[in-house]
Structures are given as structure tokens and as C-alpha cells.
Amino acid sequence: MRLKSELYKKEQDDIINKIITILDLENKTAYTLYELDNNKEIQKQIMVLIPEIRKWFSFNGIKAVGDPSKIKRPWLSIIKHLIKSKYNIKSKDFQFTENGKYIRTHTYSFTKI
Secondary structure, eight states: OOOOHHHHHHHHHHHHHHHHHHHHTTTTOOHHHHHHOOOHHHHHHHHHHHHHHHHOOOTTTTTHHOGGSSSSOOHHHHHHHHTTTTTEEEEEEEEEEEETTTEEEEEEEEEOO
């Protein structure tokens, strides 16, 4: 039996490119977790892709696709798992103040492989 990664290479690349387009990684190379948490549009666009991801990817290792309700940020898990084939993702702690409120979060940097 052949692997989905062999059979559906083009479809998988299309989905990965959709995620890259949603995040606009050609123009923006870093996001904070705080920014992603508050951007419901990005979250919604990625979550809409789940049926396609189930169809074209083997999702045993991606719990966010198999059962998204059990994960706090399924959209982040999908981003990390799928675009790691084209981008290196580095995470580091980040702190800032917004409207007098201290916020501690993570910064995710995406660099093309």
C-alpha cells in the first residue's frame, strides 16, 4: 500500500500553500501567539481546511485534525505540523505591555527552508 505522501503530493502542497497564504508568510515572517489568539479570521480559515487535510494527509500524528475539540489551539497545531516541510519554525518567549497591561506570550519566526 502506498503512502498518502506519495499518492497526493500535489494536493498536500496545495493545502500547505493555502496555509502559507492565509498567514501571508511571503510578507510577514513572525507572529506572536497573542496576535494569533486574537485573530479569529486566521483561525477560522485554517479550521475550514480540516476536511481537506483529513482527505489528503495521514493525520494519525496530528491530533488537531483527528479530534480538534480535545486541543486548546488546534489551528496552531495544524500550522506547525503542515508547514514544517517548507519553513523552519522557531519559538521564543516574548513580553510586552499593551494599554498598561503586561502580556507574556511566544513569538513564532518562520524562515523558508
